Structure formats: C-alpha cells, structure tokens
Amino acid sequence: MKIALIGYGKMGKAIEAIAKENGDEIVLKISSSNQNEFTADNLKQADAAIEFTNPHSAVENIKKCLDANIPVVCGTTGWLKDLPEIKNYIEQKNGTFLFASNFSVGVNLFFALNEYLASLMSSHQEYEVSVEEVHHTQKKDAPSGTAITLAEQLIEKIKTKKSWVNDKTNNESELEIISKRIDDVPGIHTIKYNSPIDYIEIKHSAYNRKGFAGGALLAAKFIAGKKGIFTMKDVLGL
Structure with missing residues (x-):
C-alpha cells in the first residue's frame, strides 16, 4: 500500500517504521519544513493519507486530501468543533474519511x-x-x-x-x-x-506508540477504495 504521511513527528515516524516492516511504501512525508510539497499531484501518488499534525492545521490538511480525492485518516485531536464542517465537505466531495481520538x-x-x-x-x-x-x-x-x-x-x-x-x-x-x-x-x-x-x-x-501507529495503518488499509465516513468501530467490527 502507498501512504502519504501528513505530519512527520513522533507519530509519523512510528507509522513509517511499522509501514516498512509491513512492506508498505511511504510515498510522501509532509512536515513544517516542506509544506510546498503538500500538493494534489504529490498526494495522488498515495492510496491513502494519514494525518497527525496539530489542532490548528488539521482541518485544512484534511480538506487538501479530500480535494485530491485521497482517503484520509486523521489522528489529530483538539479540532472537533470543526467536525460538522468536515462532514459537510466530505459529502460535497464524495470523499473518504476516518477520525479516531485513538487508533490503538x-x-x-x-x-x-x-x-x-x-x-x-x-x-x-x-x-x-x-x-x-x-x-x-x-x-x-x-x-x-x-x-x-x-x-x-x-x-x-x-x-x-x-x-x-x-x-x-x-x-x-x-x-x-x-x-x-x-x-x-x-x-x-x-x-x-x-x-x-x-x-x-x-x-x-500504553507502553509505547506502536499501538497507535499500527491502528492508524490498519485504518488506512480499511478505507482505501471506500467512500464515506468511518470510525475504528467499523475497522474492528465492534
């Protein structure tokens, strides 16, 4: 699977490590130092994007992925006052989105x-x-x-x-x-x-970040090729 990482901090690096162990490919890594590479053309290399940044950036990051028609998994917290706006945006774009406060x-x-x-x-x-x-x-x-x-x-x-x-x-x-x-x-x-x-x-x-990272990858694989709004309950069949 080809994955775009939006946010390359501790969680992004933990996801990258597990992805490599699983044979998945990270085709894009976006951090504060290379925002110019956060484009639709670059996103379209990926099967899904995983977003772990900060509450101030999350909404615009999600929209960029939806604009590029890329399924997006978001693990950033602290922005949920804007969730109704994102749900409306997903409907307009016929997009794919999964948010979880915790992916473990x-x-x-x-x-x-x-x-x-x-x-x-x-x-x-x-x-x-x-x-x-x-x-x-x-x-x-x-x-x-x-x-x-x-x-x-x-x-x-x-x-x-x-x-x-x-x-x-x-x-x-x-x-x-x-x-x-x-x-x-x-x-x-x-x-x-x-x-x-x-x-x-x-x-x-939690003993470490591996549980969060592994769950985010599981979620990305679940939503690839699907349309709509999902949760970890869908991923785990709960």
Whole structure:
C-alpha cells in the first residue's frame, strides 16, 4: 500500500517504521519544513493519507486530501468543533474519511468496555464516576481526545452527568476529567467509580506508540477504495 504521511513527528515516524516492516511504501512525508510539497499531484501518488499534525492545521490538511480525492485518516485531536464542517465537505466531495481520538486496538476495546460498564453502573447512583488521563509533557491538548471520548460515552449512559469539566468539581452533574502531564508517558486512561463502601476502576496503559501507529495503518488499509465516513468501530467490527 502507498501512504502519504501528513505530519512527520513522533507519530509519523512510528507509522513509517511499522509501514516498512509491513512492506508498505511511504510515498510522501509532509512536515513544517516542506509544506510546498503538500500538493494534489504529490498526494495522488498515495492510496491513502494519514494525518497527525496539530489542532490548528488539521482541518485544512484534511480538506487538501479530500480535494485530491485521497482517503484520509486523521489522528489529530483538539479540532472537533470543526467536525460538522468536515462532514459537510466530505459529502460535497464524495470523499473518504476516518477520525479516531485513538487508533490503538486496545483502546478501542477499552471504549467498548467503558460503554458496557457505564450501562451496568447507571442505576447505581451511590458511585461517583470520574476520568483521569496522564500523558507526556509535549502533548499539546488537555484533556486528551481519548479522555473526551470516554467522558462522552459516560455522559450518554449515566444520566446524572450532563457535561464534563477538565478539573475537580463539586457539581454533581459535571463529570471530572483530571489531566496530568509527566515526561515520557505515552498515555494512561483510568475510569474510576467511587462509593462510600468500595471502589471500581478500569484502566488502559500504553507502553509505547506502536499501538497507535499500527491502528492508524490498519485504518488506512480499511478505507482505501471506500467512500464515506468511518470510525475504528467499523475497522474492528465492534
């Protein structure tokens, strides 16, 4: 498979390493130093593009790929206020798009577990639920996209929670997301249920970026040749 990497930071390099192991070809690598090469002609060499940049660039990067009729997988977080605009753009262009707050197979299974446990806990209001996420100090957004996905799943299932806040709260309708930044932590996400008599938690800990990179490649291979908007649930059959 031929892949265009839009963003050549730590994630881009991790994707490149796994792609080479799999026999895939990176035909384009775009970073801040070679934006002049980010053209439709260069994109059209690829079967799919994988975008990992920053919240300020993601929307325009996605549009460039759609303009070139190249399926695009996006792993950048922090831009989702613009998701309705991107969905409209995809419909106009008859394009192909897959976004995930986290591409790790393990994390997506964790999402499914989170939904199931929240359904079980929804009728037990003596348990107070919260989310904690820990990442490396270079992560640009807080809370993480993964933590927001987990929180939104909880709000959907636990009707006493109406919104999330990225801080401690004494408002019972608000769901706490506590963000911590520690050197060299790829990502830890914990869902905590605390009651006066006991405590339940589920946790996902990433050891490195290989899970994210491998999942992004899996997603790119899944959407190549397809049309529409997809998620990792489609990729994994969840």
